[in-house]
Amino acid sequence: MIYKLEVERSKLNNLMDMASKAVAKKTTNPILSGFKFSVKDNDLHLYATDLQTAFHGLIKNIIVEKVENINEDLFVENIEEGAETETLFEEISDENIKPEFVVDASYFIDIIKNLSFENINIYLENKNIKVIAGKSEFLLPTMNPEEFPEIVPNKVEEGLITFDRQKLLSMIEKVIFCSLKDSENMTRNLNGVYWDFREGGYLTLVAADGYRLALAELSMDIVNTPPSFLLSLKSMEELLNVLRSSKTEEIELFFDGSRVLFFLDEENIEIILNVVDATFPDYVRIIPQAFKTKVITSTDLLLNVLKRVSIAAKNDQIKMEIKDNIMELTAKSPEVGLAVEELEIEKEGEDIMIAYSPKYLREAIDHIGTSEVEFNITSESSQTMIKPVGDDSYMYIVMPVRLK
């Protein structure tokens, strides 16, 4: 007995794309680099996990058949011609074989993506699967599905929140780049995004790396405020990946105290993320309250200026001199030379001379999203707050560098 599954290539492609970032990147446990596929009630389920981040999605109503042997199927009459094919195939002994298998995720994505036929047949055997599309045949080794970690969504009815997918996506994109990239034990609390729910129906997403912090806020219509939690950068990247590929309008959040479940109803997709057991710093304390200088200028003009001045800055600093209604940006390095640029500004408060890291300044301006940007400067040596003019839902806080 062999299971035969008939799947549409484009649907399989889309589903695997969404699952791809949940797979373990580097792992000593090979099963975590695989996708688990499983047929239940004619739906093809896909699972991926690295034990902290998990994905579950499905393709509804695929065609599943049991065939006595692979020759019963018209498509495959010519399979047996290749000598290789025969020797690699194993006799199916177990009648109770379940319709499920685990394959290496990256090779499987690569193969399915490159097939020319839309109609794909997958034959399940003991230790292999055979993929047939038109005259393309692939015999692929599989891993034991029993060894694949169980992914149990375990929806909790309480604490349900519904997000607009686009709004949530945009919020995440505005903060995630500030997360600390490496995930060493001591700084594990910065290698992620903090979801801070507050009374009155506010959610604040916060990410920081020790030198800068980004914060995006959303006002929601909820009755019970759930506890706040921290999600790892890896988990956030998978969530972002799904939100970008998805066409669902609304996304639901469940939280059971240790795991967060995001559910995309229309597409039958679940993302299950383990909360990071670490304390996020008290970010409210870092938000500056009093400012010495406030400056407003054009976002686009500033971005273009920063592109050029950064060339001369290399990895050193960009000096910003605020004087009357002029912002002068300068940078220099022995290799490139000196760059000086001027911008017109609106200013409140004192003239000031201050310096920033080119990358940190530019990434802030990249995420402003409005035509004008506002700098709120406390001093040459303490936090600067940068925000879009006319949008109080976003702010970016950066430490200046010591003036050279």
Added chain:
Amino acid sequence: MIYKLEVERSKLNNLMDMASKAVAKKTTNPILSGFKFSVKDNDLHLYATDLQTAFHGLIKNIIVEKVENINEDLFVENIEEGAETETLFEEISDENIKPEFVVDASYFIDIIKNLSFENINIYLENKNIKVIAGKSEFLLPTMNPEEFPEIVPNKVEEGLITFDRQKLLSMIEKVIFCSLKDSENMTRNLNGVYWDFREGGYLTLVAADGYRLALAELSMDIVNTPPSFLLSLKSMEELLNVLRSSKTEEIELFFDGSRVLFFLDEENIEIILNVVDATFPDYVRIIPQAFKTKVITSTDLLLNVLKRVSIAAKNDQIKMEIKDNIMELTAKSPEVGLAVEELEIEKEGEDIMIAYSPKYLREAIDHIGTSEVEFNITSESSQTMIKPVGDDSYMYIVMPVRLK
């Protein structure tokens, strides 16, 4: 006295793009990583060279002025505001300073590319240049133009050939990928492209890396056949770069025995390439004459099949079984599994089983350019010749690998 040059940004960009591959990549002599600019009769000349490959081009009729000091110019009245600017500027002492300078090529390209203004002013001083466009100012260190190697085109009237740019470009693209990438002393003769001129007005371009060889032929209307020569891969890449960016229809070739000059009249561009002093192998001997099996199939279908089968081959081999009117391609690796694909073919001669390197097979098919491709197979262990059906001006010869 300061020279002031007024240049159009887009013209300068284009010219530097074309010159960019002539600059030395890794060098212990920093001047070779620079562009030399020089003003003669109101034309701005650009020179680049790594001593083997040289580029010379120009922008006609730029505006050149002598100003007493930088303050005379309206644009720059605000320069002096920045403290940095003043200290870095040097007093001009030499009245006889020549209007020429050398700047680091990659930084200069980066800066000019990112300017928002089309009108660029360049001020020449003793050891710096100042670039001003709108409110952007760059003060850049320069290198001594006296130290820049002289590039003398030295056109020889005899031996002139005129090429159609598009045809020459296409010929080069069809062979250059076969050149040996590394340029060690022992294999220097394969790290380039051989220009073989033959009686009757034929030019054959040949490139080989020891495992494969590509050959493109052109019939020309010439009286005197020039001697054949070998150009390095670096020189060929610069020539290719210019041919791709150029809009000139015709390109002229001069040869003085040791240097080849390509001249693009309409754009005033010269590329001067030192001939490599090494003997290219006798490639005619490698072209197989008798074939056991001849196969014709669809280029596009084969290319798609190769994309998929290569996934399973990884870096190993693709096995090709020719049987009647079917080509079966198989590949396997322990990690990915087994791939089997079938293609319909027209066949003459014997059935055969043969194997190739996936990369070498795929790159051949990538360059065929006609809807059908022809395989001329001599044996499992000797050269295969692959060519476009209906086009005798191109052939690709590859060694099969030992069947596993």
